[in-house]
Amino acid sequence: MAILEVQDLNTRFRTDDGIVKAVSGVSFELERGDTLGVVGESGSGKSVTFLTVMGLLDPRHAEMTGSVRFDGEEILGLGNYRLRSIRGKRIGMIFQDPMTSLNPVKKIGWQLEEAVRIHEDVSRSEARRRALEVLEEVEIPKASTRIDDYAHQFSGGMRQRVMIAMALINKPEVLIADEPTTALDVTTQAQILRLIKKLQDEHEMAVVMITHDLGVVAELANDVLVMYGGRIVESAQVDDLFEKPEMPYTWGLLGSLPRVDIEVERLEQIPGQPPSLLRPPPGCAFNPRCAYTFDRCRAELPELRPAEGKSDHHFRCHLDGGDRARIWAEKQAALAASMRSAG
């Protein structure tokens, strides 16, 4: 059975200007030990989806409907008191900016001990022993002295390791990582990704990796959700998605990524801006930026439908199979040609 099951999740924010439809009809399953990559631009609803899943949104501002089942139990709409036994214990979370997520006036050892003592009735010394153990596990050098340092005494990469340590200290079954490497250098990013992979294997955790970088997804994930305008627009196994993406937005994302193994003369760019979730365009939310838009795209929201011959590859697009296959083949050919001309 899936550890995390989300069915038809909707999140709406009431604002002075109207209702912001941040998440619309999102459904997915996460199996134990799997890695789910969630990709999209800023404002695509990827973070809000998982804030909703974790119950971190204030119900006074956000209207949440649908179902979130964690280990078979419905957790959407549970109060803070009930959620506390799950959040931070069975589901861990890492955020993008490690500096603002750590308390600047408390030693990191204290913060790690707190994470244990909130969930378990253990002594200070036992909590400290666990804190030290987990710091060593995330490969912080000289952990026994660093445990008494403050957050500002750590570099960005080391702070992110502390955040990971804090998320892991209670041995969660699911780890939700929201852009954990976006603020880091590429070399540090490689270290952190490798660390997450290693810890995942050791703890048999399921990991949700939220990112805007398809490279990170390719590196880490088994399954991928591509989000746009608050909806899932494509979902597939990682190899299928990169081999034959079906949705024009995914094509654009792949084309706009500068790649170190391929030299192209000009990057493909997705024109324009992500849609306003306050007043989303009618029909397919991607239609104003899509090169293949026709009348139906402007009138009718495409359903999430399966790709030919694949039961676990779904996408939203009105283009028929022949057109999509032809366009994708043309794009591959153009890429191959520009690689040749670049030498």
Add this chain to the structure above:
Amino acid sequence: MSELLVIENLEKYFPVTRGLIFQKEIAQVRAVDGVNFTLEAGQTLGVVGESGCGKSTMARCIARLLEPTGGKIIFDGRDITHLGRNEMRPIRRDMMMVFQDPYASLNARKRVGAIIAEPLEVHDIGTDADRKKRVQELLEIVGLNPEHYNRFPHEFSGGQRQRIGIARALSINPKLIICDEPVSALDVSVQAQILNLLKDLQRDFHLTYVFIAHDLNVVRHVSDRVMVMYLGKPVETGSSKELYAAPKHPYSGALLSAVPIADPKVGRAREQIVLVGDVPSPINPPAACRFHPRCPRFVDGKCNVDEPQLTRVPGATDHDFACHFPLEHWPLGEGEMQRAGAQSQQAAAPAASLD
């Protein structure tokens, strides 16, 4: 082609002081320590390195926002290293910067029109009406709606703000634009828009760029030449083509292989070199080769004793590296980074004992 910018042995040291009143200097941070390069008009130099390698300090020295400690900056045939404030003024018209954070680099209380027109005002160019016309033209050039002249920065997204920053840099028709991590704060799809825009502008206005980034991917796409820096020193420089085809320095190799590849099959097949640890403190940099404590090819008695100098790659026209045990070929196969190091360690051992 003419040389627009020549940097000779540029150094910038910051004093580390102790004491409130007497400010006794107890150490120096060698942020930039001997950088040389030549940049021709119309070309782009990409500068790559991790945080703390001195790339931004170098940029600030070139723009003379910081006073260099040593070396020479020759811009457009003129030595500008020690020019005073007033003498720099006319030169500043030919040099502009684009900054990393599009949220922090635009004044939140000013309208976009005033932000873009500011360099024109500072240099006293045109009348108010001329400036307004120029600003609208610039907005159009960078792909924004000229009608948005009266809006505030908060009304724009990150990518649009970066376009405003670029419009401001273009306003006085500079010859050189120094871009300090212009796309690192942006989403990938927006990144592509900005990179393409910078390339188009270079072609249309014959601009010269110094392009700073920590991501070798991004730099490859815009640069003619690339310089990889580590702790204030260049460790490898070369034409983009040669450096990416066959990097020689293990640090360049590590930077290249650290970048995630957006293709799971290629990604799984390649051998990744993950560096351990962070960049060491530039107050007390490691002896000899500064990369040696993190280098997978470290050879005791060589790398920590004898500092490698930049040397030309045999057979190459424009590709230098500073390493005793360069990478033999690229991409590396499984374990070759380590194994090659071990072999050279054996080879180097008798030589060391002879000393």
